[in-house]
Structure formats: structure tokens, C-alpha cells
Amino acid sequence: MAVTNSTEQRRGQEWLTRGGLRPTRQRLALATLLVGDGENRHVTAESLYAAACDAGEKVSLATVYNTLKAFCDAGLMHEITVDGARSYFDTRMDDHPHFFWEDDNRLSDAPAEELKLASIPQAPEGAEITRVDVVIRVRKA
Template sequence: MCASTGTGSQALERAEAWLASGSLRPTRQRLALARLLVGDGQDRHVTAESLHEAAGTSDVSVSLATVYNTLRAFCQAGLMHEITVDGSRSYFDTRVDSHSHYYWEDDGQLTDAPNKAVQLASKPDIPEGATLSRVDVVIRLRRES
């Protein structure tokens, strides 16, 4: 994860506002991770491992378990979405509007696909008693040699 945190006070303000928008208490660890995620105002896709590594590089002392728990809390608060690429790999996306993704199998990167990349012809049939939460589409790609 190549996360620039923006200027100090500006990045902190963004992180605080982001946590407040999800009604999350700004603990030291949440603020530190939020600053890495949204401090520069850019959307990003991270794994727990890449965020943990970025935290270590930024001298933020946090365990991998805490990173996982914090990412889950961010998702529950509606600040992020979890995108499962396969049974063993999840990405966390700070962009929460409805959009599709490209998964680049060569290097394991997840990127946003253009809105026109996938268009549903109709709304999926939903079982009685259920409502549509969202539709996740991941388009798997390989770069040509």
C-alpha cells in the first residue's frame, strides 16, 4: 500500500471527520489507521497485511489482529467495503459507492473498474423476505506478455 498521509493537520482532520461520519470513537489506533487510509483524500484498496506494513513503516505500533479488527469495525460503520477475491484474500475499499473492480492476478492488485465496465441488464431476483444489500463484481485479469 503506497499511502501518503497528506500534511499533518490536514490528514488528521480528514481521519477524524471520516471516523465521525461512521460514528466511531477516535481511538489512537483507529486514528492512526484512518490517517493512512484517508489522510491524503485518495480512495484505496488495502489488505490487512498491506495496511499493517504501512503502519509499521509509518512508526505506528499496531498488531495485525488489531488491523483486522479495526478494518472490520470500519466496514460495519459503513466507511469501507470488504471485497473477497477468493476464499483466502480480502481487500478493503475506502470507496463505498456502487462500483466494480479489476483483480490483476499477476500481481494481486485490486483496482476500480470504470462504471461502464459492468452494467446489469436487470435487478437480480431476490428471495422473499430479503433485500438487496449490494452487488459485488470482480473482473479477474492477467496482463498479456
């Protein structure tokens, strides 16, 4: 994930605009790393911070965390929490399940067409279900 060309930066800029976010230098750099190549990805704050440092961007880990939260709040990403403490951020916004690879602490998309949920509980009175996250834990055999 390296910030390399104007096409990638344009994609990052368009993504920020779609979320209604002001394109600060740091937001644009992180957005370009996340979506500049047109691919969806799963990142942790730490992995995005490392990619930003590798790309020569001057950004703190705290800024990466805050920016990822802003991207989620703007509806550009989903946060998927694994083990109650480890968060992954997904740029793919449609409903789909995930595999969590326990051997290397990695999240990947699982085939949505193979997931069959017969039903889910009704939301408690006065609440609505906003999303259902399905994380299937796997390890190499």
C-alpha cells in the same frame, strides 16, 4: 501511505466521526493512513499493517483486522472478497466494479460507466439485495 501532517489527521478524524466511531489512537492512525491524503484506496489487512509499521505506529495485525471490520460495520469501507479467502478493503463507497490483477494480487477500480447489467435475480423470499460486487479478473497479456 505515511501519517505526516495535521490536514491528513483531520481528514482521518472527520472520517471516523462520519462513521460514529470513537477516535482511539490506533483507529485515528489507521484512518489517517487510509483517507488522510483524500484519495480512495484498496488495501488488505496485511498491506495496511505494513504501512502502519512503516509510519512508526505500534499496532498488531489482529488490531488492523478488527479495525477494518469496525470501519466496514460503520459504513466507511466495503470489504471485497476474492478467491473466497482474500479480502480487500475499499474506501470508495459508491457502487463500482473492480479489476482483480491476478499477476500481483491487486484490486483496482474498473470504469463503472462501462458496466452494463441487464438484470439480476430477485432476492429470495424474506431477503433483500444489499449490494452486488463485480470483480473482473485480469492478467497482463
